[in-house]
Amino acid sequence: KTPRIKAPADAEGADENGMIEVVPDSGFFANSALNLAYRQGPELPTLKYGFPDSHFICFPYETRRTGIYTAGGIRRPMETAKAIDDAVGAAMKAIQCTEATAIGMAVHPRAGDMTYPEFNMKRCTQCKRCTEECPFGAINEDEKANPLPNPTRCRRCGVCMGACPERIISFKNYSVGMIGNMIKAVHVPEEDEEKPRVICLVCENDAYPAVDMAGIKRMKWSPYMRFIPMRCLGSLNLVWIADALSRGIDGILLMGCKHGDDYQCHFIKGSELAKTRLSKVSETLDRLALESDRVKFVEVGISDYDKIPGIINEFMEKIEEVGPNPYKGW
Ligand code: SF4
Ligand code: SF4
The missing domain is CATH 3.30.70.20 (Alpha-Beta Plaits)
Structure with missing residues (x-):
């Protein structure tokens, strides 16, 4: 049954008892006590059952509002003794945030980053x-x-x-041009060399460590794959796909975090946004008269390292089947 909470004074849709249904991402968390000045509204965004959004594995106290940390029964159901411990954890995070932002540093997950958009x-x-x-x-x-x-x-x-x-x-250390130049620097073999070239745009948070772990364990996959790490797949700009394909790159694999209610994306909606943007890539592929199989999005958890060779090899087989990119050598 969908839970109900006391509706904020100015909320529409409250029932005769002044209660309102909590729906995922409704923006309703409690009443208007916070009254935050955000474009997206005055409350903390919530997930299913009305608990504030948080990265449940890596950053348990975080919310989608930098500097606001939740603890105890506000964060998830728990006993009083556990809530006391929880409050200590949240307070520590708040102290860390105050110290970092005072000197212009980012908080989790890019702790220490001094650049801004x-x-x-x-x-x-x-x-x-x-x-x-x-x-x-x-x-x-x-x-x-x-x-x-x-x-x-x-x-x-x-x-x-x-x-x-x-x-x-x-950003000073991250831009559309910077990733574009990394794509341009990837060598594309001539068609008569019969070597495909595929690039993998890989999220540095979970997918890249999984690839790294697979490498440390000496797992093997196609030698024609080249990896380019990204801060988050949410920073994917479709111009990279268009540029890579028009240079003769045979395929592009995107590796990001899992999304959904139990998401693992460190930036909450990054991989979901990348997937949505990718749905628009068909226009680019149609314009270039290329097959949709040349671009694929996969979700990879940090512990999925053993799946990496299978994911890559399956994609490479598909690219072999589709054949070389006709823009090679142009
Ligand atoms: S999208 Fe990310 S990088 Fe851009 S302003 Fe928001 S938090 Fe900062
Ligand atoms: S997305 Fe770019 S063009 Fe659009 S409002 Fe933001 S800065 Fe301006």
Whole structure:
């Protein structure tokens, strides 16, 4: 049965007892006690059953609002003794956050990162993609829909960079051009060499450590695969796919975290957004008259290292079946 909570004073849809149904991502967490000034609304976003969103494996106290940590029965059902321990953990996280943000550093999961997204506002079209897609509500808008970044709320995920159709958002150490140059640096063998070339854009949080572990365990896979790590697949910009395929790269594999209610994405919605963006890649493939099998998204958990050779080899077999990219050598 869907749980109900006391509705905030200004909420629509409350029943005769003043209660409102909690739906996933409803934005309703309690009543309006927090009253946060965020584009996405005044409350903490919640998951199923009305508990605030949190990365249940790696960052248990975190919420989608940087600097707000939850503990005890607010976070999940637990006994009082456990809640006391939990409160200590949340308080430690809050102290860490205060110290890091005071000197311009990011908190989890990119702890220590000193860069921020920079916006070349001269070319902004006020499309609102960055403000809508930021998983942490770190970008507000002015009345003309210009993005107003809040650096202390930012987790440096790069989702805004991947979302921007004008490609005007970049970091000092991460940009559309930087990944584009890494793709350009990948050698593409000539067609008569009969060696396919496939690149894997791999999330550095879970998928890359899984690939690394598979390598440490000396597992074997196709030698024609090249890996390019990304902060989060949510920073995927479709221009990389178009550029890679038009250079003659035979296939592109995207490895990201699991999404859904029990998501493992370190930036909450990054891999889900990448999958949504990828659904639009068919336009690019149609324009280039290429097969949809050349681009594939897979979810990889950090403990899935033993599945890596199978995932790669299966994709390579598909690419062999589809044949060489006709843009090779252009
Ligand atoms: S880097 Fe991530 S958290 Fe920061 S503004 Fe962009 S989308 Fe939001
Ligand atoms: S996504 Fe890019 S173009 Fe759109 S509002 Fe944000 S900065 Fe401007």
